[in-house]
Amino acid sequence: MFCYQCEQAAKGEGCTKVGICGKQPEVSDLQDLLIYALKGLSIYAVAGRKVGVVDQKVNVFTCEALFSTLTNVNFDQERVADLTRRAVAMRDSLRGKVQGAGGAVESSHDAATFKLESTMEGMVAQSARAGLKADTSINPDILSLEHILLFGLKGVAAYADHAHILGQEDDSVYTFVHEGLASLTRSDLGLNDWVGLVLKCGEVNLRAMELLDSGNTGTYGHPVPTKVPLGHRKGKAILVSGHDLKDLAELLEQTEGKGIDIYTHGEMLPTHGYPELKKYPHFYGHYGTAWQNQQKEFAAFPGAILMTTNCIQKPQGSYSANIFTTGLVGWPGVVHVPNGNFAPVIKRALELPGFQEDSNGKEVMVGFGRNTVMSVADTVIDAVKNKAIRHFFLVAGCDGAKPGRNYYTEFVEKVPQDCVVLTLACGKFRFFDKDLGTIGGLPRLMDVGQCNDAYSAIQIAVALSKAFNVGVNDLPLSLILSWYEQKAVAILLTLLHLGIKNIRLGPSLPAFVTPNVLDVLVKNFNIMPISTPDEDLKAILG
Numbered sequence: 001m002f003c004y005q006c007e008q009a010a011k012g013e014g015c016t017k018v019g020i021c022g023k024q025p026e027v028s029d030l031q032d033l034l035i036y037a038l039k040g041l042s043i044y045a046v047a048g049r050k051v052g053v054v055d056q057k058v059n060v061f062t063c064e065a066l067f068s069t070l071t072n073v074n075f076d077q078e079r080v081a082d083l084t085r086r087a088v089a090m091r092d093s094l095r096g097k098v099q100g101a102g103g104a105v106e107s108s109h110d111a112a113t114f115k116l117e118s119t120m121e122g123m124v125a126q127s128a129r130a131g132l133k134a135d136t137s138i139n140p141d142i143l144s145l146e147h148i149l150l151f152g153l154k155g156v157a158a159y160a161d162h163a164h165i166l167g168q169e170d171d172s173v174y175t176f177v178h179e180g181l182a183s184l185t186r187s188d189l190g191l192n193d194w195v196g197l198v199l200k201c202g203e204v205n206l207r208a209m210e211l212l213d214s215g216n217t218g219t220y221g222h223p224v225p226t227k228v229p230l231g232h233r234k235g236k237a238i239l240v241s242g243h244d245l246k247d248l249a250e251l252l253e254q255t256e257g258k259g260i261d262i263y264t265h266g267e268m269l270p271t272h273g274y275p276e277l278k279k280y281p282h283f284y285g286h287y288g289t290a291w292q293n294q295q296k297e298f299a300a301f302p303g304a305i306l307m308t309t310n311c312i313q314k315p316q317g318s319y320s321a322n323i324f325t326t327g328l329v330g331w332p333g334v335v336h337v338p339n340g341n342f343a344p345v346i347k348r349a350l351e352l353p354g355f356q357e358d359s360n361g362k363e364v365m366v367g368f369g370r371n372t373v374m375s376v377a378d379t380v381i382d383a384v385k386n387k388a389i390r391h392f393f394l395v396a397g398c399d400g401a402k403p404g405r406n407y408y409t410e411f412v413e414k415v416p417q418d419c420v421v422l423t424l425a426c427g428k429f430r431f432f433d434k435d436l437g438t439i440g441g442l443p444r445l446m447d448v449g450q451c452n453d454a455y456s457a458i459q460i461a462v463a464l465s466k467a468f469n470v471g472v473n474d475l476p477l478s479l480i481l482s483w484y485e486q487k488a489v490a491i492l493l494t495l496l497h498l499g500i501k502n503i504r505l506g507p508s509l510p511a512f513v514t515p516n517v518l519d520v521l522v523k524n525f526n527i528m529p530i531s532t533p534d535e536d537l538k539a540i541l542g
Contacts, residue, residue, distance in 0.1 A: 155490025166215025242308030273367030398484030
């Protein structure tokens with residue numbers, strides 16, 4: 001195996017024996033082979049569009065399958081192997097349809113023609129042709145850009161899949177996913193071509209995030225400021241982690257009146273602000289963080305646990321019997337619940353003891369999406385003009401277990417009293433329960449939502465730039481970002497597509513970015529690594 005798609009890559013270079021995330025080498029190899037098959041499928045999807053052959057099942061499947069290869073989504077080699085078989089079968093079927101329509105189906109690339117081995121062992125051996133560094137003849141800088149594109153496409157696929165689940169899609173997104181994957185089989189593209197594709201990926205990701213935003217807000221309403229208890233109350237309980245709002249909504253409906261309280265974990269915290277979710281009285285509070293103490297939190301939780309998407313460490317220990325997965329998520333030995341039927345989860349929750357007494361902890365505020373923030377835009381603008389607010393900081397991104405992430409806690413704690421902190425994604429669990437007070441009645445710490453809500457944060461920045469009649473880069477706004485997995489890569493590409501500069505990124509830079517590619521990012525966007533909170537605040541505020 002060789003994997004360096006996430007921030008925890010071993011030694012900052014890549015995992016070669018077993019993933020730091022817990023991914024086994026066979027799973028890693030099979031994921032490489034799945035992506036290889038998707039490249040072949042995409043070759044024919046691109047050719048098909050030229051002659052009017054567009055297969056919706058292929059569109060949806062490509063995003064689902066690519067999403068399954070994200071960090072911490074699926075560690076089940078049987079399911080990955082099944083996706084690979086389906087990808088090859090779809091590839092061959094689509095090739096026939098394209099040929100029948102008079103399209104070009106002659107491809108010299110092995111991804112378009114290879115015959116899949118029938119056994120698991122054969123497939124694992126076959127993956128040698130598909131690894132990230134299988135072709136040693138590729139220029140390192142071009143390979144770096146290819147991998148930035150691939151990992152960005154994984155993020156796009158994740159957002160597109162989330163959006164599709166809620167009935168939102170756009171063929172332009174599917175078109176680029178196929179074009180991007182197919183381009184990864186080409187050897188005739190230069191550095192400028194790859195830079196263009198990488199920035200195009202950011203543009204398409206913006207559209208994918210917009211679709212997801214429309215799906216979430218159109219189905220469950222725009223988030224509103226909501227206090228969420230961090231304690232618990234006596235009774236049976238189910239903990240929901242991940243990102244998927246639809247799974248949560250269906251679970252709330254199926255548990256209504258059954259005496260089970262629903263708690264959120266990690267990225268599900270912001271869901272308490274959605275009107276169509278918060279209306280359920282048994283949707284109670286939030287339990288735990290995201291990464292720092294996840295295993296201990298899961299082991300101590302006295303109810304059933306539902307994992308809905310990625311960004312969740314591999315379950316370990318006896319408590320795994322209490323864990324259920326849904327959608328694309330899968331681990332060997334963990335029960336998967338298909339088709340939104342949560343009866344097994346509910347049954348397990350009723351069997352477990354639940355909380356034996358009430359515990360009144362802190363409360364935190366969520367629900368500061370773009371509608372909420374822009375509803376008080378006049379107050380914000382006046383506060384800036386009157387110098388009550390000096391600066392905005394968007395401290396956002398992924399959490400992770402690697403040392404160095406205390407930077408973000410310390411940074412927020414040291415932000416001056418005349419500054420506002422906007423935050424989103426699971427990185428906020430380093431500081432989400434800090435009481436930073438208010439400015440002119442506005443909270444100094446505003447939770448914009450999940451990483452899936454990055455679109456909302458972008459719209460806030462665009463709206464403020466219009467209100468002040470300046471470009472986004474001229475706003476009193478600084479982006480302090482943390483990254484872990486591939487949705488973060490896609491979001492960063494979106495920010496670069498929008499021309500946003502002076503982004504500070506950490507806790508370490510991606511292993512797949514070569515010095516020359518980093519030099520391009522620095523020269524064109526002044527992207528920079530984080531240093532220390534004191535040094536960065538001094539550089540930003542003077």
